[in-house]
Amino acid sequence: MINLHSRWMDLRRLDELAANDTEIHRLNPCTKIVTTAIFLIVVASFSKYELISLFPLFLYPLTLMNRAALPFSVIAKRVFATMPFVLFIGIFNPLLDHTPGFQVGPFLISNGWISFFSILLRFILAVTSALILVATTGMDKIGSALLRMHVPKMFVIQLMFMYRYLYVLLDELSRTLLAYSLRSFNETGLPFRVWGPMLGQLLLRTIDRAQRIYQAMLCRGFSGEVRLLRYNALAKKDIAYCLGWSAFFLAARIYNIPQWLGALLIGRY
Amino acid sequence: MSHHIIEIKDIEYMYPDKTKALDGLSLRILHGEAVAIVGANGAGKSTLLSHLIGVLIPSSGTVRIGDYPLNKETLTHIRRSVGMVFQNSDDQLFMPTVFDDVAFGPLNMGLPPEEATQRALDALKTVDAVHLKDRPPYKLSGGQKRSVAIASVLSMLPDILVMDEPSAGLDPYCRRQLITLLQSFKHTKIIATHDLDLVIDLCERTVVLSNGKIIADGPTLQIFNDDVLLQKGRLEKPLRMQGCPICKPAIR
Numbered sequence: 001m002i003n004l005h006s007r008w009m010d011l012r013r014l015d016e017l018a019a020n021d022t023e024i025h026r027l028n029p030c031t032k033i034v035t036t037a038i039f040l041i042v043v044a045s046f047s048k049y050e051l052i053s054l055f056p057l058f059l060y061p062l063t064l065m066n067r068a069a070l071p072f073s074v075i076a077k078r079v080f081a082t083m084p085f086v087l088f089i090g091i092f093n094p095l096l097d098h099t100p101g102f103q104v105g106p107f108l109i110s111n112g113w114i115s116f117f118s119i120l121l122r123f124i125l126a127v128t129s130a131l132i133l134v135a136t137t138g139m140d141k142i143g144s145a146l147l148r149m150h151v152p153k154m155f156v157i158q159l160m161f162m163y164r165y166l167y168v169l170l171d172e173l174s175r176t177l178l179a180y181s182l183r184s185f186n187e188t189g190l191p192f193r194v195w196g197p198m199l200g201q202l203l204l205r206t207i208d209r210a211q212r213i214y215q216a217m218l219c220r221g222f223s224g225e226v227r228l229l230r231y232n233a234l235a236k237k238d239i240a241y242c243l244g245w246s247a248f249f250l251a252a253r254i255y256n257i258p259q260w261l262g263a264l265l266i267g268r269y
Numbered sequence: 270m271s272h273h274i275i276e277i278k279d280i281e282y283m284y285p286d287k288t289k290a291l292d293g294l295s296l297r298i299l300h301g302e303a304v305a306i307v308g309a310n311g312a313g314k315s316t317l318l319s320h321l322i323g324v325l326i327p328s329s330g331t332v333r334i335g336d337y338p339l340n341k342e343t344l345t346h347i348r349r350s351v352g353m354v355f356q357n358s359d360d361q362l363f364m365p366t367v368f369d370d371v372a373f374g375p376l377n378m379g380l381p382p383e384e385a386t387q388r389a390l391d392a393l394k395t396v397d398a399v400h401l402k403d404r405p406p407y408k409l410s411g412g413q414k415r416s417v418a419i420a421s422v423l424s425m426l427p428d429i430l431v432m433d434e435p436s437a438g439l440d441p442y443c444r445r446q447l448i449t450l451l452q453s454f455k456h457t458k459i460i461a462t463h464d465l466d467l468v469i470d471l472c473e474r475t476v477v478l479s480n481g482k483i484i485a486d487g488p489t490l491q492i493f494n495d496d497v498l499l500q501k502g503r504l505e506k507p508l509r510m511q512g513c514p515i516c517k518p519a520i521r
Binding site for chain 1: 322324345348349352353355357360361363364365366368369372373374376377378382385386403405407421422425
């Protein structure tokens, strides 16, 4: 449990990475948001049983991680942390859908399993691209870009505060758990009976602390506008970036690139 | 510079759980004065400070800062002239880097980015923290956090500085640096603290609070010499004014 504190420090890595300065970081935030959105739409638009044709899309997150110097482990760790959700979403497919899909040697793979892995892949693609967006842009810039794109201010502020207070909540949680673990001997994990009081405490303390932070922001003139020191204006390279990737996403959506590559190999040799 | 007189008249404040935190309190602070607010825990110090920046609005009575009465319409103006340094620096520093945090105020005041950058740099220079500018605030030490928190307020060029426990949690060296720094400021200063030795160094006037009321208001040394009053306010003579038990042991 004591480990939680270091985990929480680790959580903020995304913000630290966002302060880096690479060619991807320097792109206009609007460009990155739009490109990510197109990517997500394309990923979601594949049919339920699509598996192989999803693979070329991994080029996008991998290229970005490479160009923006994002450590693979930081992103991978966060994707794994969200994995339980998708397992619950997809786990019933193999149980309910037994129609035969294709055969690998003696094994018959049912469509249920194919759709399960399809969901898994799409989930990894989506979460990775969203994490990359945050790690290369930073939440404050995303907020200001959304405002520029005329997203209603109320939504943007909700989003920014949620992100900010998430840290506050985790910070409080790590301290509460530490205090608990220091006075509970030989206990592993949190017994069920203390969950109620602890969550209640946590909620109240977080609300208090969130209130104080909000007051501190108000004291320094916060009025809901997100103002930034640096704003990267839309340049030609931004448009090229967005159009280039979009073209690739569409190509990957329309043509089954792995099949085509395979045919090319078989056809030639 | 306009003369920023702070005038508090008969304010009362009751928390939603019906605890009366301030009980008919009146206070007048002149331009350029340095005033210490001292008193026991729960005497109402922080509540009083919260009224000066409009974080809390009194249930009855009035607060005037300079030419403006404090109300919803004047709040923006008042918050520009009153800079508040919070008790817990972690509450005050919320941006991803120190520099962004210090520039947050000036940008919200509508200054163009170049000017906000300059202001932030100047403020960081004043507190001797320019080298920290690209660090994330939550990774700084307690003393560094306090310096940055002060810079984040200074960058807005306030006329009045309000501080809640500025020396709490600082090591002796950082505390001394803070005192030297604050001595160099020409602002009107209002400091709520338990550190009475700091008060001797910084404030010529002291206000003693007890149960939401002012029980004494006068020159610092005069108040600290009044043993009965100190006891009533649940305070103790500053260490510097007590005889040294090692050099001059009390005669039994």
